[in-house]
Amino acid sequence: MITHVTKPRRILFAWLALVLIAMASVGYAIVNTPSTSTAARIVTLEKEVRCPSCGNLAVYNSKTASSYSIADYIQHQVRAGASNQEIIDSLVASYGDTILMAPPANGVGLLLWLLPVVVGLVLAWEVYRSLSSRTGSQRRRTSALGSAVAIPTTAIDQPSTMRAPRGVDIGPAPSPGGLATERATSLGGVAAMLSPSAADESNREDDVGQPGSDHGSPSMGETTASRVRRGTGSGADGTPIVRRGRLFSRRLAQIGAALILVGVGALGTLLFTRSNATTAPSLAQQLASGEALAGLGAVKQARSEFQHILATYPSDPTALAYVGWIDFNLAKTKSAKADSIAVLAHAAQLGAYDASAQLYYGLALYYGEDKPIAAVEHLNRFLATHPSKPLVAQAYRLAKPAYLAAHRKIPTTF
Amino acid sequence: MSSVTEAVRRRPMLTVVGVLIVGAIIYFAIIAAQTKPAVDQVAPSPLLYRPAPALSGPSLYSHSTISLRQFRGHFVLVNYFASWCSSCATEEAQIAALARSAAVTVLGVDYDDSPGPARRFLSLYHAHFPVLQDSNGANSLRWGVSAPPESFLIAPNGIVLAKIVGPTTVRIVDALVTLAQQKGY
Incomplete structure (x- = not known):
């Protein structure tokens, strides 16, 4: 099937593959160019820096104390106007190169960067050689049809003692191993060396073909000697040993080329699917920024931040609770207030263990619908979620009247 | 010696790759030798x-x-x-x-x-x-x-x-x- 493809066509394919690889590299570089926005820069840096106390995780993906410190440091430095390189350099200065997810391109790290390049070059060379050697062997096969018939007769005519040195350029009494190695390298480089069966076979032949060999009958000696000569490239083609050696290296090259293409494809797919995730901040970060805005009193901005989250995660209880609570506080009409309480009820239903959802629904029940007993029930659920101390301190002022109205004891956790 | 030059002539690319690999091994061996021993640190x-x-x-x-x-x-x-x-x-x-x-x-x-x-x-x-x-x-x-x-x-x-x-x-x-x-x- 492959033999029908002509040489120019194959070269075209090879060029096409090269162009594809080059385009993939350029694409990768473009996609990986760090964005200039602050949030994207922080995310990029957090992904480049390793969590120092947790094996092979980036700071972005880990939740240890040291990771939080580094994340905090990165955010602080980015906001202070430091460049990515300055931040990376300062971290390397205290933790060393091991703090980076990718090894540096110097020292021993350079070895890791060079290795794929060397492997790629070797594979490319194998592809090139397999393409050129195949067309060459095809040409030789057609031109050497006559000589292929002539050579065995000359081989039989000569005594075996004369033939062995002519086949390979070695001493008068070649050792089996030496001859095998020499021939293996001339057969097909790495591929033939890797093929133990080919080496074994040549070893056996050497034993038989050697001058003064005990177990070499005259007729057997003649046939193997002629095979040895053809195997070393004396002009004939189509012997089983040569073909197997070349075929092996060709298959290896094809597998290599296929692996490169699969790798490029996989990389492309990975980058394509991950491109959204790298630029957009995580849900937790969005929620934190929304909560920070709400805490600062920037109610309108906080609301739009939470609406933005709801566009992506429509049933996130925290975002729903904040939107509902902000609407509840801003509502001027009764219907607007009822709508906001409905949103809060929905949030509390979705987030049975969500601190914000339970707290704000509880407060809305007391202040909006004057149902202190139901309110206290939700406030107790809020306390059961182990909320943060600042949130509890803030909630206390608003929750105290509800407990008093319901004639319930205020929990000690407040 | 002549067989070596013959081999180089026949496979120039392989020779270049071989020389590069040997060079890289020497380079990294020098780097490894220059690193301070861990017992000192x-x-x-x-x-x-x-x-x-x-x-x-x-x-x-x-x-x-x-x-x-x-x-x-x-x-x-x-x-x-x-x-x-x-x-x-x-x-x-x-x-x-x-x-x-x-x-x-x-x-x-x-x-x-x-x-x-x-x-x-x-x-x-x-x-x-x-x-x-x-x-x-x-x-x-x-x-x-x-x-x-x-x-x-x-x-x-x-x-x-x-x-x-x-x-x-x-x-x-x-x-x-x-x-x-x-x-x-």
């Missing part, structure tokens, strides 16, 4: 043999600020610990003993901890040495601390001499101080 750190990074923070026991600079002229063992860290508990008795000895001054840094539990933890081991709080982790970051306990031995001239990762003992620290004194620190 206790644990590798880019801070070693350089002036110690800034270290200051609020004291665990009072409202004053403690700084490493106050201890110039003494061998100082900067010990990062936390009350929640179980390995710190195994070394704390040794650190307390070191603080009582004259060989070295101990400066504790409370890593990612609350003052109350930290004070209780230290009193449990009768540890009496200055401790500064590092609640936001800024000091640990400058010192390249991954997880407590980690200790650094600082020379009287303010140079970082050793980084010890994990629980340490009086014997290790004493040996390091003696070694440093022999080397003229």
Whole structure:
């Protein structure tokens, strides 16, 4: 099937593959160019820096104390106007190169960067050689049809003692191993060396073909000697040993080329699917920024931040609770207030263990619908979620009247 | 010799690749030979043999600020610990003993901890040495601390001499101080 493809066509394919690889590299570089926005820069840096106390995780993906410190440091430095390189350099200065997810391109790290390049070059060379050697062997096969018939007769005519040195350029009494190695390298480089069966076979032949060999009958000696000569490239083609050696290296090259293409494809797919995730901040970060805005009193901005989250995660209880609570506080009409309480009820239903959802629904029940007993029930659920101390301190002022109205004891956790 | 030139002529690309590989092996062997042996360092750190990074923070026991600079002229063992860290508990008795000895001054840094539990933890081991709080982790970051306990031995001239990762003992620290004194620190 492959033999029908002509040489120019194959070269075209090879060029096409090269162009594809080059385009993939350029694409990768473009996609990986760090964005200039602050949030994207922080995310990029957090992904480049390793969590120092947790094996092979980036700071972005880990939740240890040291990771939080580094994340905090990165955010602080980015906001202070430091460049990515300055931040990376300062971290390397205290933790060393091991703090980076990718090894540096110097020292021993350079070895890791060079290795794929060397492997790629070797594979490319194998592809090139397999393409050129195949067309060459095809040409030789057609031109050497006559000589292929002539050579065995000359081989039989000569005594075996004369033939062995002519086949390979070695001493008068070649050792089996030496001859095998020499021939293996001339057969097909790495591929033939890797093929133990080919080496074994040549070893056996050497034993038989050697001058003064005990177990070499005259007729057997003649046939193997002629095979040895053809195997070393004396002009004939189509012997089983040569073909197997070349075929092996060709298959290896094809597998290599296929692996490169699969790798490029996989990389492309990975980058394509991950491109959204790298630029957009995580849900937790969005929620934190929304909560920070709400805490600062920037109610309108906080609301739009939470609406933005709801566009992506429509049933996130925290975002729903904040939107509902902000609407509840801003509502001027009764219907607007009822709508906001409905949103809060929905949030509390979705987030049975969500601190914000339970707290704000509880407060809305007391202040909006004057149902202190139901309110206290939700406030107790809020306390059961182990909320943060600042949130509890803030909630206390608003929750105290509800407990008093319901004639319930205020929990000690407040 | 002629067979070698013949082989080179027949496979120029393979020869180039071979030469490159041999060159790379020599290059990396030189780099590996130049790296300092690990026994000299206790644990590798880019801070070693350089002036110690800034270290200051609020004291665990009072409202004053403690700084490493106050201890110039003494061998100082900067010990990062936390009350929640179980390995710190195994070394704390040794650190307390070191603080009582004259060989070295101990400066504790409370890593990612609350003052109350930290004070209780230290009193449990009768540890009496200055401790500064590092609640936001800024000091640990400058010192390249991954997880407590980690200790650094600082020379009287303010140079970082050793980084010890994990629980340490009086014997290790004493040996390091003696070694440093022999080397003229």
